[in-house]
Amino acid sequence: MFNQCEYIISAVTKSQFPNHNNLPEFVFLGRSNVGKSSLINAITNRKLLAKTSSKPGKTKTINFYLIDQKFYLIDVPGYGYASKSLDERIQFGNIIETYLTNNSNIKKVFLLVDTKVGPTKDDLLTLDYLRYLALPIAIVATKSDKVGITHLSRHIKDIQSKTKVPAILVTSADKKTGIQTIIDLLGA
Numbered sequence: 284m285f286n287q288c289e290y291i292i293s294a295v296t297k298s299q300f301p302n303h304n305n306l307p308e309f310v311f312l313g314r315s316n317v318g319k320s321s322l323i324n325a326i327t328n329r330k331l332l333a334k335t336s337s338k339p340g341k342t343k344t345i346n347f348y349l350i351d352q353k354f355y356l357i358d359v360p361g362y363g364y365a366s367k368s369l370d371e372r373i374q375f376g377n378i379i380e381t382y383l384t385n386n387s388n389i390k391k392v393f394l395l396v397d398t399k400v401g402p403t404k405d406d407l408l409t410l411d412y413l414r415y416l417a418l419p420i421a422i423v424a425t426k427s428d429k430v431g432i433t434h435l436s437r438h439i440k441d442i443q444s445k446t447k448v449p450a451i452l453v454t455s456a457d458k459k460t461g462i463q464t465i466i467d468l469l470g471a
């Protein structure tokens with residue numbers, strides 16, 4: 284349970300990145316609508332800290348939340364940019380790359396994958412890119428409540444084999460399952 288969860292800034296340029304004290308940063312990355320904001324809300328036990336939306340692609344900024352003055356949770360926009368203009372796509376690509384590259388404050392990148400949909404081509408390209416940057420990665424299967432209990436292990440096995448990551452963090456922000464495991468990984 285965290286005492287102070289504070290929205291700091293929605294950054295669009297490097298100069299706005301707020302972490303000048305080099306506190307640990309935990310990144311939540313994944314395509315639009317995969318459940319990033321909902322997961323941050325579940326972790327912090329705040330309903331409205333990170334805005335959630337049923338409209339894909341609404342989050343356009345790198346959003347920083349400061350937790351108990353100790354670490355940052357960072358909500359990074361998805362990469363399903365089909366409905367955006369080319370200029371926007373280029374800009375978002377650059378800011379995400381700028382953020383992820385040479386950032387020694389990043390302690391873990393949680394790559395979110397929809398349990399039912401499985402890893403998309405974009406998810407797997409992003410995973411390759413994170414590996415290339417040698418960032419510490421954890422795969423989070425989101426919205427696991429949408430898959431019946433009898434099919435869950437099949438979906439998780441599919442994510443394991445496509446990502447080649449053996450330990451998948453299975454979560455539901457709605458049912459609050461798997462949330463404590465993530466909190467434990469924050470070392471808080």
Ligand SMILES: Nc1nc2c(ncn2[C@@H]2O[C@H](COP(=O)(O)OP(=O)(O)O)[C@@H](O)[C@H]2O)c(=O)[nH]1
Nearest residue numbers: 316317318319320321335336337426455456457
């Ligand atoms: N059933 C279910 N729906 C979820 C869950 N997490 C998020 N959603 C829904 O998925 C949609 C997108 O969630 P959001 O957190 O805004 O995704 P983001 O775009 O990645 O930040 C919203 O309508 C959420 O209510 C979950 O654990 N279970």
Ligand SMILES: [Mg+2]
Nearest residue numbers: 319320334342
């Ligand atoms: Mg969001």
